[in-house]
Amino acid sequence: MTAPLQFEDVALPGLGSRITLEVPEHRAVVVTGPEASGVDALPGFALALARPAAGRVLLFGEDVANLSRRDALAFRRQVGYLPAGDGLLHNLSLRDNVALPLRYGSDFTEREIDGRIRIMLTLVKLADAPDLRPADATDEQRRRAALARALAFDPGLVILADPFDGLTTRAAAELLELARGGETETGSRRTVFMTGQSIPQLLEPRVEVRYRLAQGELVRDA
Amino acid sequence: MTAPVAALGQGVARSIALLGALARFSFLTLEAARWLPRAGRRVAFRVLLRQVWFTALQALPLILVLSSILSFLVISQAVRELGRLGATELLGRLMVIAIVRELGPLITALAVAGRSGTAIAAELATNKVMGEINALEGMGIDPLHYHVLPRFGAAILSVLGLIIMFDLVAIVSGLLAATANGMVPARYFDIVLASLALGDVWVTVTKGLLFGIIVGTIPSFQGLRVRGSPTEIPVAASQAAVGSIIAIFICSGLFVFLFA
Incomplete structure (x- = not known):
């Protein structure tokens, strides 16, 4: 089965390196990394809010960056998105x-x-x-x-940018569980893709796949 | 030696690029209107009502004060001076051409551009800096649908409505001024109504539509043009006001040229 979100040879902004990454269905995946590592750009690439200099991102098998503006907007409504900061209308x-x-x-x-x-x-x-x-x-x-x-x-897929910044571990744990949406035989009900500088250590067991982005290299945590 | 010429050329090139970007923005906005989702129309309508409340209703006292004082001053002077020359029947043309057709739309549009145009630009620029525009796009909501189209519609409705109010109050205020200077009210109305042609009404309405488009488009364009720094917000507001005022004066001049 196709992964809901795939980064294929995507160039990181400001760095020469490229990354390839799959977010499998019913899994919570996190990519952490320092500020200048390019990790902040990944949610924008995933939703085609920004276009990588090279490579492509497939969302439910579709390269959203190639869709018309109208279709891209409609496509994004299938995904839950929590931008960095919160993005609420004041x-x-x-x-x-x-x-x-x-x-x-x-x-x-x-x-x-x-x-x-x-x-x-x-x-x-x-x-x-x-x-x-x-x-x-x-x-x-x-x-x-x-x-x-x-x-x-x-939504079946949720993309969270810096979701736990400034939160207590307890609040972060609650939000992560809500994002996961409960459990099924194969894992979490929703597929969750998160980015940020770090996640609280206590939450690590609830995130099935963890990557670290450093100096342009994507390393999977054990 | 060539530096001043180069600087002038760069300035002209920047202005042309800016006009091109504004034209593209206007085209995208009009195109976006064609595929506004049905549910989105309700959301956009709510935003439009809020904007009309701010742009038209809250600005009404200002417009009424400007209109009544301007008309009272002009008609008071005119009744006295034209009376001395025995040409009081020209009062009607003065009222219709100078106030109803020219100054009414011009002053109203300038007031709205200064008051609401800067507010629209500052609000949208703040939304952009705060990440709200990015969040809307990420949720699949077109900022042109949510922010620009309602403001565009509200600006047209507001400017047009305020111009009508300006002109009505100006006529009533002119009546008070004429009466205070010894003219019989019935004579004032005869002169003014005899001078008012259907063409004058059309010119006024067309100006209202055009000025509304200017006030709805340029501030939205300037507001959404910022890249993300808070220091750009006042610059966007200022450029919105200056751009709108220049565009309003140019259009007003073109109208005089075309309909003289």
Whole structure:
């Protein structure tokens, strides 16, 4: 079976080196590396928000960078994306931020969206703070809301950029479990691809495949 | 020796490149409008309403003050001076050409460009710097659908609506000025209405549409052009205001040339 996400001989920005990497289905995969290692560019390449100088990235077997703008946007709605920082819209409440992808990209009624949002907010423990604006929320609340937004469509693949920065290990563990979406016989229900400078050591057993990117080399951790 | 010529050439080349980028941005926005998803229309409409609230309704007091003072001053002076010459019937043409057709649209568009154009550019630039635009694209939401099209529509509706309000208030304020200077109200209305032709209304409406397009497009373009540094935000706001004002004056001049 084709892996949901494949990096084929992709050139890292600012470095001469290239990497090849597969994110298998029902697995959590993390690539960590220092700031200038090019690790930050991988989520953007995965979603074709940026194009690598060489190589290609296949998302569900499709080279999204070759799609028209319209098709690429529609394709990305199959994937949950948590950008670095959180990327919440500051003029919307946390609830409206979570609702945005559903309101824009689905034919659900407002009532159905409302129900779905309530479940998502409860799952990420924001049921008591749905009307907060991002500027009034804590870092952890914002990250929780951003994850709820990424999972709003219940995607099969989730891409998380720097998901645990500034979080306690406990909060990070909760978010990782939510991203995994439960367990199946073959592994996590969702495929999870994460990048960042590091992940808390306690979470390592919950991430099946771990890579480290250093000096242009992708090394798989034992 | 050749340095000034080279610098001039570079400036011209930069301006042409900027105009090209603006044209491409406008084309992409119009093209994006064709495939706005059905559910996305509801989202865009909400953003449009919020923008109309800020651009039109919150700006209404400013426009009413500008309109009433300008009209009162011009008509007061005109009634006295034209009365001395025995040419008070020219008051109608003055009101229609100078205020309703020229100054009304021009001042309204300049006020909206200065007030809302800078706000739009600063807001979109901030969104870009904060990573919100990148996040929208990553979620499969086109920023042109979510940010630009609603502001484009709201700017057209707002500028057009405010111009109509400006002109109506200017006519009423002119009535007060004429009456205060001894003119019978019925005579004022006779003169003004006799001078107002359908062509004047069309020119005013067309200007409203065109100025609305300018105020909706240039600030959005400047706002989304920033690369990611917070220091670019005030620059984008300033360039949006300057670009919009220049474009509004050029268009206004072209109208005078075409419809004189």
